Amino acid sequence: MMILLAIAVALVALVAVVGAVLLLRRSGRRSDDRVAALVENLNSRIDELARELAGAREQAEDELRRNRVLGDLGGSIDLDEVLSRTLEAATQVTGAQAALAWLADPGGPPMVATYGLSQDEAEHQAVAGPPDGRQARAVSFVYRYSPDELERDGDLIRTGLSVPMGGGEEGGYLAVFSRKENDWDDMAVDELEELAERAGPAIENARRFREARQLADLDALTGLHNRRYFHETLAREVARAHRYNRNLALIVFDLDDFKAINDRIGHLAGDSVLADAAARVRDVVRSADIACRVGGDEFGVILPESSLADADQLYRRIQHSVSAQPVSAVGRIGFSAGVAELRPDDDAVSFFQRADQALYQAKESGKGQISSASNAG
Numbered sequence: 001m002m003i004l005l006a007i008a009v010a011l012v013a014l015v016a017v018v019g020a021v022l023l024l025r026r027s028g029r030r031s032d033d034r035v036a037a038l039v040e041n042l043n044s045r046i047d048e049l050a051r052e053l054a055g056a057r058e059q060a061e062d063e064l065r066r067n068r069v070l071g072d073l074g075g076s077i078d079l080d081e082v083l084s085r086t087l088e089a090a091t092q093v094t095g096a097q098a099a100l101a102w103l104a105d106p107g108g109p110p111m112v113a114t115y116g117l118s119q120d121e122a123e124h125q126a127v128a129g130p131p132d133g134r135q136a137r138a139v140s141f142v143y144r145y146s147p148d149e150l151e152r153d154g155d156l157i158r159t160g161l162s163v164p165m166g167g168g169e170e171g172g173y174l175a176v177f178s179r180k181e182n183d184w185d186d187m188a189v190d191e192l193e194e195l196a197e198r199a200g201p202a203i204e205n206a207r208r209f210r211e212a213r214q215l216a217d218l219d220a221l222t223g224l225h226n227r228r229y230f231h232e233t234l235a236r237e238v239a240r241a242h243r244y245n246r247n248l249a250l251i252v253f254d255l256d257d258f259k260a261i262n263d264r265i266g267h268l269a270g271d272s273v274l275a276d277a278a279a280r281v282r283d284v285v286r287s288a289d290i291a292c293r294v295g296g297d298e299f300g301v302i303l304p305e306s307s308l309a310d311a312d313q314l315y316r317r318i319q320h321s322v323s324a325q326p327v328s329a330v331g332r333i334g335f336s337a338g339v340a341e342l343r344p345d346d347d348a349v350s351f352f353q354r355a356d357q358a359l360y361q362a363k364e365s366g367k368g369q370i371s372s373a374s375n376a377g
Contacts, residue, residue, distance in 0.1 A: 076206070077205060077206050077209045078206060079203070079206040079207055079209070079210045080113075081206075082199070082202050082203055082206040083101055083113040083203065083206075084113070084115070086099075086101060086113075086174070086195065086199040086202075086203065087099040087100070087101060087113060087114065087115035088115055089195055089199075090115075090174060090192060090195055091116065091176060093192065093195055094161065094176045094184075094188045094192055095178070095182075095188075096161075096177055096178045096182075097116050097177065097178055097179045097180075098114070098115060098116030098117045098121075098157070098176065098177040098178075098179070099114070099115045099116065099117075099174070099175065099176045099177070100112065100113070100114050100115075100117060100122060100125055100174075100175045100176075100177070101113045101114075101165065101172065101173075101174050101175075101199075101203075102127070102172050102173050102175070103171065103172035103203065103207075104171055104172055110172070116177075117177070121157065125175070127139055127141075127160070127173055127175050135164060137163070137189070138161060138162065138184075138192070138193070139161070139163075140161045140184045141159065141160050141161075141162075142158065142159050143156070143157055143158055143159070143160075155179055156179065157177045157178070157179055158178055158179060158180060158181055158182065159177070159178045159180075159183075159184065160175055160176065160177045160178070161175065161176050161184040161188060161189065161192060162174065162175035162176075163175075163189065163192045163193050163196050164196065165196040165199065165200055165203075174192060174195065174196045174199065176192065219292075219293040221271055221274060221275055221278075221293070222274060222275055222278030222279075222293045223275075223279070223282065224278050224281070224282065224291050224292050224293045225290060225291065225293070226292065226293060227292070227293065227294055227295050229292060230290075230293075230294055230300055230302070231348065231352075233292075233302060234250070234300075234302055234348045234351070235347075235348040237290075237302055237304055238342060238346065238347060238348045240304075241304070241342050242342075242344075246305055247305055247306055247307050247341065247342070248302070248304060248305075248306065248341070248342040248351075249303040249306040249307055249308060249310055249311040249339060249340070249341050249342070250301070250302055250303065250311070250339065250340050250351060250352065251300065251301045251303065251311045251314060251315060251337055251338070251339045251355065252294065252298065252299070252300045252337065252339075252352070252355040252356050252358075252359045253299055253300075253318070253335050253336060253337035253338070253359065254296070254297045254299065254335060254336065254359065255273070255274075255277060255333055255334075255335045256333065256334045256335055256336055256363075256367040256368060257367075258270070258273075258274075258296075258297040261273060261330050261333070265330060273330055273333070274293075274297060277322055277333070278291075278299070280318070280321040280322050281299060281301075281318055281321070281322070283321060284314070284317040284321045285301055285314065285318075286303075286314075288303075288304055288305070289301050289302065289303050289306075289314070290302040290304075298359075300352075301314060307341055308339055308340075308372055311340075311341070312370060312372075315337045315370045318337075319334075319335070322335060334367060334368040335368070336359060336362040336363050336367050336369060336371075337358075337359060337362060337369075337370040337371070338355045338356060338357065338359030338361065338362055338370070338372075338373060339355060339358060339370060339371075339372050339373065340354040340358060340372070340373035341373070354373035355373055357373065358371040358372055358373040359371070
């Protein structure tokens, strides 16, 4: 709209000046000086209008890009994607090179997402409000370094700007960082505030969706991931391992003689045995491992970036944890396991079947032991 208005004004001015020139010439008077002045004025006005048009066009394009960026925030319910879009937008609207979102989580550690920051930089960034505990509209800060430090590393973070997000400072904050000298003006604060206000509901919706999905992925009895999640994740990890030529191991195990335990103490008490055993498994698996209840008393653990030797070590840790102390009302229990390492010709189904076949071989060989798929069948 601004561009059209500027064009209209330019055309009116042009017509007016040309008309004046023609009138002067028709008058028959010697008015070369006046004609030259009018032409010069016309050229000057055209140049001025051209600059205004260029500025209006640039402003319109910036506004269009900004609206598109802000509109994209609500276009996904995947939490990682919403956070990524928010952080990228934060750098775009402020001209910063890096961004960080810190969100409190009442049920656990805070959620931290970064853009343009190394892991070490992200871990050491902290934004504090006023010492009297009041909520500031924004916090801007400057990092000063010695000349020697700047000479050694010219890519250091120099300045930062933070605004509250997600219910104030206790809820979290959105911060941007610049590796250049940068004085954050009111416009930058306004842009970051608007972004935080738009991003807050989108992040909260995505977080609730993730929590609901996580609950749907959990086995109600054991608290481990359920069968559906196991097979979906196994397929995804198999595809990733093949794509990037990475190791992947799988261990499948179940409790020995669990049917006899159920027959002796009843199914309700048997459920408590499974829950107790699952808790011990959860205590010893690595954070990168995916522990699941595959069905009944059968469990599976997916081990990304791992070999048969890693799976064997996990079996030893689980065995020690489960057998070290009596489980519920049945005393000490044992379990058997089968392990497999991904082969080039494996898909998710054949990979699981090889580990499952190794488990049955361990059972047939006397229980309480582990069998490798490379030696099974």
